[in-house]
Amino acid sequence: MKKVVLQLDVCNDKCKAKAMKTVSGFDGVESISMDMKNRKLTLTGSVDPVLVVKKLRKTYSTDIVSVGPAK
Template identity: 55%
Template sequence: MPESKKIVIKVDVHDNKCKRKALKAVSSLEGIESLAMDMKDRKLTVIGEVDPVCIVGKLKKWHPEILTVGPPKDDKKKDDEKKKKEEEEAIKIWQEYIRLYGYPSGPCMPPQYCVRGVDEYPSGCVIC
């Protein structure tokens, strides 16, 4: 099974009409996970299990030039690891605070309830 890769191709598109046609041509290929076009730099980014030669074949009208082919970035994985490290660090700081100063509000006390009978309130209404 082919593995997913990130392919960046420079294409000669000048307006939104050409951009739309180029994206439509490439989107007909199977195995594409995402497509993105940067009009400023005139770069098409394709992520998926697709052959770069097939992409160039579909874009021959716009004079394609392959810039890079490589593995897609796993930004999500890095973000998850970063969050996990931050949480662990926060837990360590909290544990150190408790070790040095104890709990911030003192020991937890159970809530106190006051229950009064009808005899204590003579003006209370009683339904028989």
């Protein structure tokens, strides 16, 4: 189980919903949360962060902030 924090360049709630829908389709995702103030998307589960970023970069500017064990 991992906790992945991504920096996403999203502009509004419509973009937020689209990004969350995109990452919810991955196998192994257990929880998703988005902090619009800091523009950070947090995923918890057994998911490959590189594949998630690859998928999100097709639409948004995305960077990996941290990957670590979930508490």
